[in-house]
Amino acid sequence: MAKPMTKTQLVAALAEEMGTDKKAAGAALDAITGLITREVSGGGAVTLPGVGKIYCRERPERMVRNPATGEQFKKEADKVVKMTIAKALKDSVNG
Structure with missing residues (x-):
């Protein structure tokens, strides 16, 4: 199994994909995070199209x-998240 992508690598790849600098890409990633x-800790759920759904579930x-x-x-x-x-x-x- 390959090593997971670090935040620095993710920001660099995101900046390249967006055609912007790393500072803007880092700010975008931090805003999304x-x-x-905030949404999941408040009991909601977030759907990332093409990736999946993140939600909070209560365990008894x-x-x-x-x-x-x-x-x-x-x-x-x-x-638990x-x-x-x-x-x-x-697929x-x-x-």
């Missing part, structure tokens, strides 16, 4: 086990 974070209270000791304990209900990948992206990766 901020918007997604449940029993979990400590793998080191085997002790079971109750874990409180919490929230999920992403459903778009079919177009799956492009698979063939």
Whole structure:
């Protein structure tokens, strides 16, 4: 598996794709990240066309086990961020 693209590499590629400088591309990336974070943390969802949908899901209270000791304990209900990948992206990766 290839190494994941770093933020610096992503900003450089975005700047090249947009035909602008890295500062503007970095600001655009930061703005998009901020918007997604604000929307999902507020209970909403964001759909990135061709990429997928990012949303927050609530997990109920449940029993979990400590793998080191085997002790079971109750874990409180919490929230987890999920992403459903778009079919177009799956299809492009698979063939």
